[in-house]
Amino acid sequence: MNAVPAAGDRRRHAAPAHLTFFHGPMDCGKSTLALQVDHNQSRQGRHGLRLTQGDRSRSARISSRVGLSRDAVEVDAGTDVRLLVRDRWAAGHRVDYVVVDEAQFLTGAQVEHLAELVDQSHVDVYAFGLTTDFRAQLFPGTQRLFELADVVQRIQVEVLCWCGAPGLLNARVVGGAMVRDGETVVVADTAPETDLGTAPDEVRYQVLCRRHHVGGQLGPTPTGPGQLTLSGQPLADEQVAVR
Structure with a gap:
């Protein structure tokens, strides 16, 4: 051989x-x-x-x-x-x-x-x-x-903002509100708010068009199935990453 x-x-x-x-x-x-x-x-x-x-x-x-x-x-x-x-x-x-x-x-x-x-x-x-x-x-x-x-x-797969425009930017949502400060990297996924609830420490991400990212507008509550539900437990250091 x-x-x-x-x-x-x-x-x-x-x-x-x-x-x-x-x-x-x-x-x-x-x-x-x-x-x-x-x-x-x-x-x-x-x-x-x-x-x-x-x-x-x-x-x-x-x-x-x-x-x-x-x-x-x-x-x-x-x-x-x-x-x-x-x-x-x-x-x-x-x-x-x-x-x-x-x-x-x-x-x-x-x-x-x-x-x-x-x-x-x-x-x-x-x-x-x-x-x-x-x-x-x-x-x-x-x-x-x-x-x-x-x-x-x-990548050519188009992601849509809630308004129907192309989604370009990733918004971090904590407790139901978009935030602009914090660690660069925090692990979470794009589960809809209906799956996560609005507890203060629950984190998700949402893709928005530029206009709604700048305006901090998350739009209507998503109704589709989520990808990952966080437990609300603090993340370990090695889990700190953005999705």
């Missing part, structure tokens, strides 16, 4: 690799697309590494709101993503591509490390993340990906 190459055919043949960043607001299908890209790559015989941080499942997985999920490696701000790949190579496993979900949480240095994997090791990187936080400001990871990625694509 032939030995497994350290990193796949691209290291041997030096075919160009790319850093691609897919971004959008909440509910636009980032995690679903991440899983689809991973599926399409793997079915062609390529070997990948899936990374995530602060997934809605509260576990080391990439999970989507439509019910798809796969296991992944959980990273944090101290993770050197280059070492994760090199450890796979050292164990005799190929890594032809890396899929990174929740890429907005990456540090600037981690984005640079991903670019290094692309340029020096010919590993394709597909990153998926939110464009802006609840204050309509770029996440640091998102900003660095905009600066360094070979390809930047806004």
Whole structure:
């Protein structure tokens, strides 16, 4: 049996690799697309590494709101993503591509490390993340990906504001009211208010158009099924993340 190459055919043949960043607001299908890209790559015989941080499942997985999920490696701000790949190579496993979900949480240095994997090791990187936080400001990871990625694509699945206009911005709602101050990262999902109630410590997110985000107008109470009901218990430090 032939030995497994350290990193796949691209290291041997030096075919160009790319850093691609897919971004959008909440509910636009980032995690679903991440899983689809991973599926399409793997079915062609390529070997990948899936990374995530602060997934809605509260576990080391990439999970989507439509019910798809796969296991992944959980990273944090101290993770050197280059070492994760090199450890796979050292164990005799190929890594032809890396899929990174929740890429907005990456540090600037981690984005640079991903670019290094692309340029020096010919590993394709597909990153998926939110464009802006609840204050309509770029996440640091998102900003660095905009600066360094070979390809930047806004995800084309349209998310609607309650008024019917395209939803572009993520609003944080605490106890039924939109807030503009607080930690950049707090884990919650887009469950309707009818699922969560209006307790002071209950958090959800809602996608709004620019006009209603600026005006702080949440519109009529949502009536659709929610995605995740928070218990109201304080979040542990490692759970602090925006969805």
